[in-house]
Amino acid sequence: MDLTRDPHYSIRDAADSVREYNHRTIDGPEPFYGEHQLINYAPPATGEAVGALYALFERLPQAVDQTAAAVRHVEEQQAIRMANGDEPSEAVSRLLRDLIDAKQSILLAQTHLRSAVQVSSNMAGHWLDDDQLEDADTNA
Structure with missing residues (x-):
């Protein structure tokens, strides 16, 4: 974590990471x-992705609040x-209202993601014995 660079670069890096995820998937x-390209690895891996999305959305309200404070x-x-x-005062009022609305939407998304985490955290792939693993169609 580099706490010496301009703050907007941190948000840009987060956006780039999400873009990388989107391209990968x-x-x-x-x-x-x-x-090893095993489909049985996918259930917990997707669960981890859901958890990471929740963590991202969990941090966004504070980022919005602190950005709004800087604008004020x-x-x-x-x-x-x-x-x-x-x-400027009218534009700032509109901007702050939009940030408040965005935060409310993020909090709603958090609620849904929290529920998704509860479900996905219990997902696992089937266990395969070593001899079954050798014969398995690993690419689904």
């Missing part, structure tokens, strides 16, 4: 099969001018 579930501070210092000519 866009063509199907095979990336969840693990190093900058406005209080009268350091904002709008390139499009809008009145």
Whole structure:
């Protein structure tokens, strides 16, 4: 964790990580099969992905709040001018309302993801004996 760089880079890195995940999984579930490409590895791996999504959404409300606090501070210092000519105070009001609405949506998503974690944390693949593993169709 690099606490010396500009804060927006941290959020950009998180977005890039989600984009990487999307690219890895866009063509199907095979990336969840693990190093040896075993479908039995996929249930807990997908459960881990659900848990990671929940962790991401769990941290977002604080990020939204702290971003809103920074916007309010900058406005209080009268350091904002709008390139499009809008009145800064009106624009900031709209921005803060949108951030509040976004936070509420994130909290709702958290509720659904928490439920998904409860289900997915119990998922596991079938156990295979060594001799069954040799004969198994590992690519489903």
